[in-house]
Amino acid sequence: MSSLDYDRVADAYHRRYAQSPMPGVARALNDLAEAHAARRILEVGCGTGRWLEALQAPHRKLVGLDPSRGMLLQARTRLPHVPFIQAVAEALPLAPASFDLIFLVQVLHHLADPVQFIHAARRVLNAGGALALAGIDFHAPDFVWYIYNYFEGVRARDEARYPRWEQVRAWMVEAGFEQITTRVVHVTDVTFVGEEVFGDVFLSKSATSQLALLSDEAYEAGLARIRAAITADPLSLFQTHMDMVMLVGRCG
Numbered sequence: 001m002s003s004l005d006y007d008r009v010a011d012a013y014h015r016r017y018a019q020s021p022m023p024g025v026a027r028a029l030n031d032l033a034e035a036h037a038a039r040r041i042l043e044v045g046c047g048t049g050r051w052l053e054a055l056q057a058p059h060r061k062l063v064g065l066d067p068s069r070g071m072l073l074q075a076r077t078r079l080p081h082v083p084f085i086q087a088v089a090e091a092l093p094l095a096p097a098s099f100d101l102i103f104l105v106q107v108l109h110h111l112a113d114p115v116q117f118i119h120a121a122r123r124v125l126n127a128g129g130a131l132a133l134a135g136i137d138f139h140a141p142d143f144v145w146y147i148y149n150y151f152e153g154v155r156a157r158d159e160a161r162y163p164r165w166e167q168v169r170a171w172m173v174e175a176g177f178e179q180i181t182t183r184v185v186h187v188t189d190v191t192f193v194g195e196e197v198f199g200d201v202f203l204s205k206s207a208t209s210q211l212a213l214l215s216d217e218a219y220e221a222g223l224a225r226i227r228a229a230i231t232a233d234p235l236s237l238f239q240t241h242m243d244m245v246m247l248v249g250r251c252g
């Protein structure tokens, strides 16, 4: 399956947080860090640094890791004092037991081998440390995303690349994580009416991996279908309903 080169979208990526800052995710991460008295915190797939920025506190040592140089350069402009490592999740170049909390947000579906990453994270966490995995629940029964109705092949590709959260939980148990909890940390629930949809930041080709992975022709064809729907009915509704879930497990 093709994967997205995040260097190509790095400049535009952070715009999503102007439309949708998802404060519930930041709150959940801060609560988790406090509950685990985490001082050494690693974000894997940190991208442009949205969540590390929210976790900044004098008593915490934050580290970001991402394979994309373009995303890390963006993160550096926001967090000049945070060390960043260019590497992949499956081969963490970090000492055993060197972190109290490792987390990732919207990254698991990009990993060639998520099981290898979960084992690598366990090695890098100290005893009692926590691993938090957050992402959209694309398999939730009430999941709705208008993009699927207009852009061919996007739904099928997502079904193949997003593991189910029950599966992720099973991987964590196998790797030795305990006391695993799952909760919804943010709900996106928005409906655009007619032309308003063109103001949706997630409709831009560089805003999501779903659209960025399409050819230019396939992307334009999807936009043309949206325009046709609005021509037929100027009050066409374009709905999104997505849950962001967070699984947390503790190293036994």
Ligand SMILES: C[S@@+](CC[C@H](N)C(=O)[O-])C[C@H]1O[C@@H](n2cnc3c(N)ncnc32)[C@H](O)[C@@H]1O
Residues within 6 Å of the ligand: 006, 044, 045, 046, 047, 048, 049, 050, 051, 065, 066, 067, 068, 071, 087, 088, 089, 090, 104, 105, 106, 107, 110, 111, 112
């Ligand atoms: C959807 S973005 C999420 C960025 C950030 N976590 C956020 O929520 O804003 C996915 C990120 O995963 C990174 N990524 C892709 N493959 C990866 C891998 N094998 N290991 C670690 N990160 C990876 C990408 O470079 C990109 O920055």
